[in-house]
Amino acid sequence: MTDSSTVASPRPPSGPPAPAPKESGPAPARPRSERRIITPEGVPLAFQLAERGERAAAVLIDLVIMMLAIALIALAIVFLFGRVGVVEVGFGVTLLTSFLIRNFYFIYFELRWQGATPGKRALGLRVIDRKGGYLRPDSIFARNILREVELFIPLTLLLIGPGEGSSAWINLLTLGWLSVFAFMPFFNKDRLRAGDIVAGTWVVSAPKTLLLSDVAAEAKTATGSTQAVDPDYAFTREQLEVYGIYELQTLEDVLRQRGPQTEETLREVTRRIQRKIGWAGDEAVDSRRFLEAFYAALRAHLESRMLFGERRESKHDRKPPPGGRAGSDST
Amino acid sequence: MSAPLKSYEFRREREASWRELEGLVGAAEKSGLKSLPADQLLRLPSLYRAALSSLSVARSISLDQNVVSYLESLCARAYFQVYGSRSNFFEGIRRFFAYSFPAAVREALWPVLIAAAWMILGSLVGFLLVQHSAEWYGSFVPVDLAGGRDPASSTESLREVLYRPGDTAESLYLFATYLFTHNSKIGLISFALGFALGVPTVLLMFYNGLVLGAFLALYDDRGLVWELAAWLSVHGTTELLAIVLCGGGGLVLARAIIFPDQYSRLDSLARRGRAAGTLVMGAVVMLFVAGLLEGFVRQLVTDVSTRYTIGGTMLAFWLIYFALAGRGRHYGDD
Numbered sequence: 001m002t003d004s005s006t007v008a009s010p011r012p013p014s015g016p017p018a019p020a021p022k023e024s025g026p027a028p029a030r031p032r033s034e035r036r037i038i039t040p041e042g043v044p045l046a047f048q049l050a051e052r053g054e055r056a057a058a059v060l061i062d063l064v065i066m067m068l069a070i071a072l073i074a075l076a077i078v079f080l081f082g083r084v085g086v087v088e089v090g091f092g093v094t095l096l097t098s099f100l101i102r103n104f105y106f107i108y109f110e111l112r113w114q115g116a117t118p119g120k121r122a123l124g125l126r127v128i129d130r131k132g133g134y135l136r137p138d139s140i141f142a143r144n145i146l147r148e149v150e151l152f153i154p155l156t157l158l159l160i161g162p163g164e165g166s167s168a169w170i171n172l173l174t175l176g177w178l179s180v181f182a183f184m185p186f187f188n189k190d191r192l193r194a195g196d197i198v199a200g201t202w203v204v205s206a207p208k209t210l211l212l213s214d215v216a217a218e219a220k221t222a223t224g225s226t227q228a229v230d231p232d233y234a235f236t237r238e239q240l241e242v243y244g245i246y247e248l249q250t251l252e253d254v255l256r257q258r259g260p261q262t263e264e265t266l267r268e269v270t271r272r273i274q275r276k277i278g279w280a281g282d283e284a285v286d287s288r289r290f291l292e293a294f295y296a297a298l299r300a301h302l303e304s305r306m307l308f309g310e311r312r313e314s315k316h317d318r319k320p321p322p323g324g325r326a327g328s329d330s331t
Numbered sequence: 332m333s334a335p336l337k338s339y340e341f342r343r344e345r346e347a348s349w350r351e352l353e354g355l356v357g358a359a360e361k362s363g364l365k366s367l368p369a370d371q372l373l374r375l376p377s378l379y380r381a382a383l384s385s386l387s388v389a390r391s392i393s394l395d396q397n398v399v400s401y402l403e404s405l406c407a408r409a410y411f412q413v414y415g416s417r418s419n420f421f422e423g424i425r426r427f428f429a430y431s432f433p434a435a436v437r438e439a440l441w442p443v444l445i446a447a448a449w450m451i452l453g454s455l456v457g458f459l460l461v462q463h464s465a466e467w468y469g470s471f472v473p474v475d476l477a478g479g480r481d482p483a484s485s486t487e488s489l490r491e492v493l494y495r496p497g498d499t500a501e502s503l504y505l506f507a508t509y510l511f512t513h514n515s516k517i518g519l520i521s522f523a524l525g526f527a528l529g530v531p532t533v534l535l536m537f538y539n540g541l542v543l544g545a546f547l548a549l550y551d552d553r554g555l556v557w558e559l560a561a562w563l564s565v566h567g568t569t570e571l572l573a574i575v576l577c578g579g580g581g582l583v584l585a586r587a588i589i590f591p592d593q594y595s596r597l598d599s600l601a602r603r604g605r606a607a608g609t610l611v612m613g614a615v616v617m618l619f620v621a622g623l624l625e626g627f628v629r630q631l632v633t634d635v636s637t638r639y640t641i642g643g644t645m646l647a648f649w650l651i652y653f654a655l656a657g658r659g660r661h662y663g664d665d
Contacts, residue, residue, distance in 0.1 A: 143608075
């Protein structure tokens with residue numbers, strides 16, 4: 001926290017939780033749980049693998065729904081058939097429906113809802129094909145048939161206990177062996193359970209991201225100008241060369257924050273940036289307006305460099321200065 | 332400095348189409364693609380492709396993280412709608428029976444034959460052992476499965492089981508569903524255990540054979556084997572075939588792990604696992620049919636030759652179906 005490199009970072013020293021990871025080095029690498037599929041159009045799409053906890057929660061929700069459904073149906077059937085006086089037919093129907101629900105609940109919903117079940121939907125999870133094709137019905141069959149050994153048999157053993165007459169050692173062995181299936185997602189980096197392996201699927205989390213207003217656009221509307229630059233704050237090329245993409249996006253996060261301490265943070269960030277770039281102008285500026293202007297200018301600068309194939313990932317990313325093209329984006 | 336903010340212009344020009352796509356996808360997620368009117372449904376793919384191309388462009392020109400991650404998430408959601416499992420439920424079922432299932436069986440011919448061989452071997456061993464010494468019977472056949480049929484039973488009572496008239500329709504119904512759920516569970520397990528290199532699958536097949544052989548030996552001892560076979564054949568041809576298919580499915584998984592060919596084991600499993608899943612799904616349906624035959628037809632039809640006719644017809648039906656239905660199509664042709 002005391003070395004000089006962090007001082008320039010547009011990260012507040014105190015106040016609201018910092019939006020950026022600790023190290024202020026190059027842009028963070030892709031998280032380990034990110035997976036890419038190539039759509040048939042040839043565009044890679046990134047997905048985050050679902051957390052194991054999320055998946056467990058989704059399964060729990062589904063199990064509760066299934067049990068409730070079975071219990072309700074059983075009650076209704078026994079009641080109805082009991083009235084008519086054919087209880088045994090009622091038992092048969094109950095047995096059959098509970099079998100159908102147990103084995104086809106997941107299959108039905110994953111077929112109908114494009115790889116989601118009520119539990120998965122509640123947690124924003126989905127099943128996708130690992131190769132990026134469409135999710136095929138046979139994948140759904142295969143991954144859910146394996147639930148029998150992965151989920152239902154271990155559960156039955158745990159809840160109801162083994163059948164009579166089997167020795168404790170055998171039961172222990174069985175349970176241990178079945179646990180290999182039950183805990184398989186913990187032993188591979190793709191968090192695949194046996195069913196996913198066989199079906200060639202991933203379970204990913206697919207959260208919705210909202211389209212927020214463009215921070216750079218706010219810089220313009222603030223002054224009513226149609227240019228990307230706030231005329232009150234002009235930055236020289238050298239001043240814009242100080243930062244890279246990582247700092248730009250951290251600044252974006254800072255500017256999107258809304259909280260009780262935002263003003264404090266903005267002032268602090270403004271002071272640091274002004275010191276770092278050697279701001280010669282008035283120091284008593286409106287922090288938000290200054291930062292929005294700086295953001296817009298920096299983004300325009302970095303994006304125009306990017307068009308020439310130079311991505312400057314962070315302030316530590318020292319590429320040779322763009323010699324001959326110097327005039328391309330300056331006045 | 333007056334560099335035009337290209338990413339801003341880019342967003343302004345396309346935002347309307349992103350928003351439109353977002354609305355469509357939201358509606359489809361909420362109440363299904365079918366709820367969309369036809370004209371909107373037609374717009375979906377082109378809006379999706381436009382959003383994808385926006386995403387590619389945004390990745391290379393825009394440094395606005397919110398726009399990029401918004402487009403990532405929008406494209407992913409639209410992708411699910413456009414490339415989600417596209418089957419109409421009933422059309423899917425028709426295709427399943429018209430060719431997916433028989434094609435999967437033909438593809439898995441050798442594993443299925445191996446599973447069948449283990450079951451036959453088991454029944455031979457069971458038969459010979461019990462014939463040699465009736466004490467083996469108790470160690471092969473669990474008490475609840477035997478249902479009072481053991482070497483101590485009189486020939487009369489053994490015969491009676493074969494011709495017991497259906498007491499009441501109700502108890503038969505219960506019996507049929509019980510058998511169906513029980514057998515399906517065995518089938519599903521013997522498939523799923525293929526994952527453990529197929530060893531448990533093979534053992535299950537062998538054990539099933541042992542039980543069968545023990546029964547045959549017991550009835551053979553009393554000279555009733557011909558009639559037992561008639562009794563068994565009504566549902567047994569369907570049921571044993573289905574269980575053998577499940578075992579074959581399990582061996583397909585085992586083969587994919589042990590001999591992955593040129594693929595990685597993971598890819599190999601994913602390639603073969605789906606076909607095996609189809610195989611087992613079909614086998615469960617067969618077990619359902621077997622349960623009906625077992626619960627209703629078997630107890631209602633007591634004539635030996637009629638029983639053989641029914642059993643033989645079912646067997647012929649399945650074999651012809653597997654050999655001919657959807658012939659010329661390989662598994663996975665769509």
